[in-house]
Amino acid sequence: MTALAYIEDNKQRFLEELFELLRIPSVSADSKFKSDVQRAAEYLKGKFEEAGVDSVEIKPTDGHPIVYAEKILSEELPTVLVYGHYDVQPADPYDLWDTPPFEPTVRDERIYARGSSDDKGQMYMHIKAFEALTSTSELPCNVKFMIEGEEEVGSEHLAQFVKSNKELLKADVILISDTGIINNDNPSITVGLRGLTYVEVEVTGPNRDLHSGMYGGAVANPINVLCEMITSLKDESGHITIPGFYDRVAELTQAERSEMAKAPFDLGQYRDELEIDEEFGEKGYTTLERTGIRPTLDVNGIWGGYTGEGAKTVLPSKAYAKISMRLVPNQVSSEITDLFTEHFNKIAPKSVKVEVRPHHGGEPAVIPTDSLAYQAAKDAFIEAWDKEPIPMREGGSIPIVALFQEELGLDSMLLGFGLDEDAIHSPNESYGLFNYYKGIETITLFYKHFAAKHKQQ
Amino acid sequence: MTALAYIEDNKQRFLEELFELLRIPSVSADSKFKSDVQRAAEYLKGKFEEAGVDSVEIKPTDGHPIVYAEKILSEELPTVLVYGHYDVQPADPYDLWDTPPFEPTVRDERIYARGSSDDKGQMYMHIKAFEALTSTSELPCNVKFMIEGEEEVGSEHLAQFVKSNKELLKADVILISDTGIINNDNPSITVGLRGLTYVEVEVTGPNRDLHSGMYGGAVANPINVLCEMITSLKDESGHITIPGFYDRVAELTQAERSEMAKAPFDLGQYRDELEIDEEFGEKGYTTLERTGIRPTLDVNGIWGGYTGEGAKTVLPSKAYAKISMRLVPNQVSSEITDLFTEHFNKIAPKSVKVEVRPHHGGEPAVIPTDSLAYQAAKDAFIEAWDKEPIPMREGGSIPIVALFQEELGLDSMLLGFGLDEDAIHSPNESYGLFNYYKGIETITLFYKHFAAKHKQQ
Numbered sequence: 001m002t003a004l005a006y007i008e009d010n011k012q013r014f015l016e017e018l019f020e021l022l023r024i025p026s027v028s029a030d031s032k033f034k035s036d037v038q039r040a041a042e043y044l045k046g047k048f049e050e051a052g053v054d055s056v057e058i059k060p061t062d063g064h065p066i067v068y069a070e071k072i073l074s075e076e077l078p079t080v081l082v083y084g085h086y087d088v089q090p091a092d093p094y095d096l097w098d099t100p101p102f103e104p105t106v107r108d109e110r111i112y113a114r115g116s117s118d119d120k121g122q123m124y125m126h127i128k129a130f131e132a133l134t135s136t137s138e139l140p141c142n143v144k145f146m147i148e149g150e151e152e153v154g155s156e157h158l159a160q161f162v163k164s165n166k167e168l169l170k171a172d173v174i175l176i177s178d179t180g181i182i183n184n185d186n187p188s189i190t191v192g193l194r195g196l197t198y199v200e201v202e203v204t205g206p207n208r209d210l211h212s213g214m215y216g217g218a219v220a221n222p223i224n225v226l227c228e229m230i231t232s233l234k235d236e237s238g239h240i241t242i243p244g245f246y247d248r249v250a251e252l253t254q255a256e257r258s259e260m261a262k263a264p265f266d267l268g269q270y271r272d273e274l275e276i277d278e279e280f281g282e283k284g285y286t287t288l289e290r291t292g293i294r295p296t297l298d299v300n301g302i303w304g305g306y307t308g309e310g311a312k313t314v315l316p317s318k319a320y321a322k323i324s325m326r327l328v329p330n331q332v333s334s335e336i337t338d339l340f341t342e343h344f345n346k347i348a349p350k351s352v353k354v355e356v357r358p359h360h361g362g363e364p365a366v367i368p369t370d371s372l373a374y375q376a377a378k379d380a381f382i383e384a385w386d387k388e389p390i391p392m393r394e395g396g397s398i399p400i401v402a403l404f405q406e407e408l409g410l411d412s413m414l415l416g417f418g419l420d421e422d423a424i425h426s427p428n429e430s431y432g433l434f435n436y437y438k439g440i441e442t443i444t445l446f447y448k449h450f451a452a453k454h455k456q457q
Numbered sequence: 458m459t460a461l462a463y464i465e466d467n468k469q470r471f472l473e474e475l476f477e478l479l480r481i482p483s484v485s486a487d488s489k490f491k492s493d494v495q496r497a498a499e500y501l502k503g504k505f506e507e508a509g510v511d512s513v514e515i516k517p518t519d520g521h522p523i524v525y526a527e528k529i530l531s532e533e534l535p536t537v538l539v540y541g542h543y544d545v546q547p548a549d550p551y552d553l554w555d556t557p558p559f560e561p562t563v564r565d566e567r568i569y570a571r572g573s574s575d576d577k578g579q580m581y582m583h584i585k586a587f588e589a590l591t592s593t594s595e596l597p598c599n600v601k602f603m604i605e606g607e608e609e610v611g612s613e614h615l616a617q618f619v620k621s622n623k624e625l626l627k628a629d630v631i632l633i634s635d636t637g638i639i640n641n642d643n644p645s646i647t648v649g650l651r652g653l654t655y656v657e658v659e660v661t662g663p664n665r666d667l668h669s670g671m672y673g674g675a676v677a678n679p680i681n682v683l684c685e686m687i688t689s690l691k692d693e694s695g696h697i698t699i700p701g702f703y704d705r706v707a708e709l710t711q712a713e714r715s716e717m718a719k720a721p722f723d724l725g726q727y728r729d730e731l732e733i734d735e736e737f738g739e740k741g742y743t744t745l746e747r748t749g750i751r752p753t754l755d756v757n758g759i760w761g762g763y764t765g766e767g768a769k770t771v772l773p774s775k776a777y778a779k780i781s782m783r784l785v786p787n788q789v790s791s792e793i794t795d796l797f798t799e800h801f802n803k804i805a806p807k808s809v810k811v812e813v814r815p816h817h818g819g820e821p822a823v824i825p826t827d828s829l830a831y832q833a834a835k836d837a838f839i840e841a842w843d844k845e846p847i848p849m850r851e852g853g854s855i856p857i858v859a860l861f862q863e864e865l866g867l868d869s870m871l872l873g874f875g876l877d878e879d880a881i882h883s884p885n886e887s888y889g890l891f892n893y894y895k896g897i898e899t900i901t902l903f904y905k906h907f908a909a910k911h912k913q914q
Contacts (some may be wrong), residue, residue, distance in 0.1 A: 029767030090769055096666075153767055180671075194670060198768045207732035209553075209883040213651060213853030214637075216783050217695075217753030218744045220737035223778075224691070224756050227684035234681070238674075275664035280677035280808040287675045296674030299681050300771050305758035306779060310486030310610055311655045311816040312547055313781055313854075314757050314882055321680075322763060324770055326673050351737040359768040396670030397770075425771050426666040 003132040003444050011437060014128045015111075017047060018436070021086070021120050022104040022113040028064055028087035028153045037064045037149050040086045044127075044147060045069075051131035053145075061157035064149030068168070071134065072142045078454040079142040080447065081171035081410070082130075083400065084123030084178065085151035088115035089425045096427035110430040117431035118424035122177035122416060123147060125436060129443035140451035144171060151178075154198070154360020155400050162407045172454070173373040174404050175446070177439060179394055179416030184434060186264050187385045189377055190414040192292065192393030193401055195327030195364035197336040198300075201344060202355045203229070203319045209305075212315040220351030222319040223304045229347055229354075230321060233297055237283040240297050240325075242343045245336065250329045252293055260288060263390055273420070291395030296326045322359075326395060333361030333399075362399020365412070372453045373413040380415075380445035384438060415446060460589040460901050468894060471585045472568075474504065475893070478543070478577050479561040479570040485521055485544035485610045494521045494606050497543045501584075501604060502526075508588035510602075518614035521606030525625075528591065529599045535911040536599040537904065538628035538867070539587075540857065541580030541635065542608035545572035546882045553884035567887040574888035575881035579634035579873060580604060582893060586900035597908030601628060608635075611655070611817015612857050619864045629911070630830040631861050632903070634896065636851055636873030641891060643721055644842045646834055647871040649749065649850030650858055652784030652821035654793040655757075658801060659812045660686070660776045666762075669772040677808030679776040680761045686804055686811075687778060690754055694740040697754050697782075699800045702793065707786045709750055717745060720847060730877075748852030753783045779816075783852060790818030790856075819856020822869070829914065830870040833906035837872075840906075841899045872903060 007014070026040035027033040041058050048056040048069040056069035064087060072079075091101035091114040099105045104113035111121065126145070133139035146169065148158050162169060179190040205222035206215070235241055252260075265288055271279065281290035290296070304319030306312035325336055341356040348354040368374065369391050381389040401412045417439040423429050464471070483497035484490040498515050505513040505526040513526035521544060529536075548558035548571040556562045561570035568578065583602070590596035603626065605615050619626060636647040662679035663672070692698055709717075722745055728736060738747035747753070761776030763769035782793055798813040805811040825831065826848055838846040858869045874896040880886050 029769065030765065090763070090765055090767075092763075092765065152769075196670070196770070198770070200768075205733065208880060208885075210731075210880075211853060211882045212755045212757055212781060213653070213783055214748065214851070214877065216748070216755040216781075216852060217751055218736055218738045218747040218852075219731060219733065220735075221755050223759050224687065227687040227756070227759075230681065230684040231688040274667075274676060276662065276676065276808060277810075278677075278807040279675055280806065281675045290675040291671060291673070294674055298669045298673045298678045298772055299684070299762065300669055300769060300773075301762035301764045302680050302684075302776065303760045303764040305756065306547070306549075307758045307760040307777075308487065308547055308549065310547075311657075311779065311781070312486065312609075312757060312882065313653070313655070315755055316757075319759065320764075322768065324669060324673075324768070326670055349737065350735040351733060394671065395673060395675075396668060420671065423665060423667075425668045425769065428665075 001136050003136045003138045004441060006132040006136050007440055007444065018121060018124050019104045021124060022115055023102055025102045026087050026149065027090050028150050029090050037087055041065050041067050041149060044086055047127055048145065051127050052134035059161065061161060063157045066161055067147040069145040070143065073139065077142050078451060079144060079171040080450065081144045081146060081169060081174045082126045083174055083176045084126060084147045085119045085149065086123065086147055087149040087152050088120065089152050093427065098428055106433065109433050111433065112428060112430045114429055116429055117418045117422035118429065119151065119178045121431040121436055122418065122439065125177060125439040125443055129440045132444055133447060141447050144169065154362065156360060158400060159403055162403060166408060169408055171410060174410050174412040176398065176412050176414055177416045178398055179414045180418035180420065182264060182390060182392065183419060186390060187381050187387055188390040188392040190394045190416060191367040191369055191391045193365045194395055194397050195331060195333050196324060196362045196397040196399060197327060197333050197340065198324040198359040198361060199337065199340060200320065200322050200357045200359060204317060204353045205351065206317055209317050210315040212313045215315050219315060220349065221315050222352055223316060225349060225352050226319040226321060229344065230299060232347055238281055242339050244339050248330045249295060257289065260292065261286065263288060263392060292393035293328055295328050295331060298324055300324050326397065327364045329364045329366050331364060333363055337361060362397045363402030365401040365405065367411060367414060371411055372457065373411065373450060376446055376449035376453050377413055377415055379449040380442050383445050384442045415443065458593050460593045460595045461898060463589040463593050464897050464901065475578060475581050476561045478581060479572055480559055482559045483544050483606065484547050485607050486547050494544055498522050498524050498606060501543055504584055508584050509591035516618065518618060520614045523618055524604040526602040527600065530596065534597065534599050535908060536601060536628040537907065538601045538603060538626060538631045539583045540631055540633045541583060541604045542576045542606065543580065543604055544606040544609050545577065546609050550884065555885055563890065566890050568890065569885060569887045571886055573886055574875045574879035575886065576608065576635045578888040578893055579875065579896065582634060582896040582900055586897045589901055590904060598904050601626065611819065613817060615857060616860055619860060623865065626865055628867060631867050631869040633855065633869050633871055634873045635855055636871045637875035637877065639721060639847060639849065640876060643847060644838050644844055645847040645849040647851045647873060648824040648826055648848045650822045651852055651854050652788060652790050653781060653819045653854040653856060654784060654790050654797065655781040655816040655818060656794065656797060657777065657779050657814045657816060661774060661810045662808065663774055666774050667772040669770045672772050676772060677806065678772050679809055680773060682806060682809050683776040683778060686801065687756060689804055695738055699796050701796050705787045706752060714746065717749065718743065720745060720849060749850035750785055752785050752788060755781055757781050783854065784821045786821045786823050788821060790820055794818060819854045820859030822858040822862065824871060825868060828868055829910045830868065830907060833903055833910050834870055834872055836906040837899050837902035840902050841895060872900065
């Protein structure tokens with residue numbers, strides 16, 4: 001039996017196993033789910049054993065553990081290091097989910113659950129492709145798996161693990177499925193990713209909540225001040241005003257921009273899908289450029305004062321916001337954090353006190369298209385999808401791509417199969433059944449082409 | 458026995474009865490406390506009966522009920538209509554209270570509890586003053602009580618009740634204790650109140666929460682947009698930019714402003730007490746003017762996106778704010794609501810949709826100082842406090858004052874005894890024992906002086 005036939009024969013079980021993983025609420029950001037995160041790691045350990053690895057270990061870190069597994073066939077063969085993550089984003093607001101986030105359900109050929117796409121569904125495809133190859137004796141490469149539980153909180157302890165295990169992690173390429181394709185008719189490969197700086201800010205006015213009637217107009221209101229400070233971070237053209245913010249931004253040539261503009265993209269459909277009358281972004285750039293090659297600043301959360309039912313006339317003591325900046329090559333996350341912090345303190349009026357607390361960050365990355373791995377991925381797409389994949393720059397961040405380049409000297413191959421409609425990080429996250437199975441197939445074929453090209457080299 | 462001696466003899470019981478009332482969490486803004494609000498009304502009914510009224514009734518409305526009680530001695534005597542409220546502000550955030558908000562505690566001669574000052578403590582003084590007068594046969598006036606349960610949500614059903622019961626509510630003056638004095642060394646009487654317009658705004662960007670990496674920079678973020686819109690509502694001088702907002706504002710003469718400036722006020726102490734380095738307000742006005750004679754705009758609450766622990770990279774679909782405006786004579790609440798709504802819709806960029814939902818409003822008021830009631834109150838203060846009270850304009854709103862003027866043709870006498878440090882609407886609201894007892898005494902003396910002046914007239 002071939003590996004592809006094995007996949008076909010085991011489709012139902014492959015889905016049931018993913019469902020079991022999706023039922024574990026492994027939310028890494030929230031400490032109350034700590035034991036669930038551990039449970040997800042243990043579940044994966046069992047599945048790796050069943051899939052035929054030589055060894056698998058749950059490696060503790062100071063945060064959530066890393067699941068490491070490997071199968072080494074021969075020193076002669078190339079080695080693929082698969083990276084993925086088993087932790088998920090928080091699922092709230094729960095009341096916006098049509099079915100509970102941790103009770104996976106199939107509707108209209110899509111799997112609805114938190115993590116169905118990001119990244120449990122995409123990560124689990126790798127374990128099943130590996131199982132198909134080993135079970136049919138078709139595995140043509142050595143394989144190592146490093147599956148972490150802290151991607152959604154900035155992979156805080158992964159860097160230390162990578163630095164301490166350079167020998168263990170030696171490989172020829174890193175394979176990651178945590179990105180998307182344009183759509184099922186236009187498969188694509190992500191060749192660029194944005195970096196990330198994420199901070200929480202706190203603005204304090206008076207030392208206690210005040211009655212807005214008695215004090216309003218005479219004492220700075222920290223919510224109003226926070227709004228003013230946030231507003232001043234961008235000018236009317238959508239340009240970020242933090243001094244030095246754009247200093248390192250790599251500008252693309254007109255030729256590169258023209259090449260990008262060839263990707264199929266329908267602005268009308270984009271607006272319709274999001275139900276917006278008009279998109280908004282930095283003047284002088286197209287929508288694809290705004291998410292692909294330009295840095296941005298977004299408020300991800302804001303809160304302060306009375307937010308319950310009805311009216312309360314409070315002039316609050318404090319207001320808060322979570323603010324993130326997406327970075328492009330060659331911006332450096334820690335530098336941008338420092339620039340932001342300095343600027344935010346500087347623009348604070350004397351009537352308030354501010355505090356900036358940095359969360360995790362990550363570096364932007366560009367993936368070369370002339371590598372063996374890229375060519376192998378291209379051939380795998382052509383064989384499985386009957387179409388040549390389009391190279392695309394994506395707006396999201398996978399900070400570990402830069403880490404792997406720096407620490408292991410390895411490029412990452414971003415072989416992701418998600419769609420925009422997966423609504424990752426949102427209520428009703430989902431993943432197409434078609435994408436799940438087609439992904440397993442494409443990954444399986446990637447190994448074949450990668451080993452063959454390696455041999456020819 | 459005199460009424461004042463009766464008060465002295467019953468101090469402990471007067472306090473225990475107030476405590477029982479404070480233990481009932483009669484939060485009118487939150488429907489989950491509905492039965493507690495009803496329970497507070499029933500408790501008052503019992504206390505009115507014990508205090509010796511002719512009759513007392515719980516009058517249902519479409520919202521929370523009104524407790525109405527009266528004692529009519531003779532048609533010859535003047536009639537005092539006492540207004541107060543038994544509902545309280547929401548107590549959250551609960552974790553900022555040193556002792557639970559609905560478990561009254563005395564510390565440092567102050568009663569700590571939600572509603573201890575606003576308005577259960579101040580309202581209950583009237584029932585006890587009445588009891589002291591009836592029990593000693595010293596009551597010199599007819600008395601009517603109208604105690605409502607919706608003051609903190611805009612007295613929504615009071616207007617209808619007043620309009621339908623003009624005959625029942627006929628009186629010579631309305632007496633209200635829901636304001637404050639400068640401090641215990643400088644008693645004062647409130648002669649001006651600001652009005653209120655309160656709205657909730659909702660800004661919608663895309664139709665669902667998005668991944669800020671994939672969409673950030675290309676789609677309008679409703680939090681950023683809301684911040685920009687809020688910021689634009691004031692200019693750098695703290696002046697409100699809504700067209701027409703100041704059109705009706707009554708400007709004071711230099712002489713009136715000079716008179717106001719004579720009130721004792723220490724800006725250094727004000728800053729120290731609030732732990733702020735600098736106050737903030739409309740340029741060209743002093744702190745007392747900013748709260749006394751100028752309209753303002755404050756954000757009372759804001760929320761949107763991810764506000765939990767850790768980091769979530771969401772570009773949210775919606776952002777919300779509660780915004781209130783304090784109004785001065787002769788601004789009209791409904792007009793300002795309309796001006797705000799029109800302006801807010803106008804400044805919304807095409808990339809979002811906005812909705813403005815008006816909450817309750819209230820009209821500003823000015824109280825004449827040449828009335829019998831004011832003179833009686835002044836004499837009561839001189840007798841009880843040994844000091845002449847200072848006429849003061851306050852920043853807060855008691856919208857029903859304007860309603861009473863309009864519907865009943867009656868001026869209100871604002872005989873309040875609260876202090877700034879009462880921290881009403883805040884965690885750790887409190888009310889001084891001194892103020893509670895001295896208030897009962899002053900109210901008792903008010904009746905005496907009011908009846909005497911009425912007779913002389």
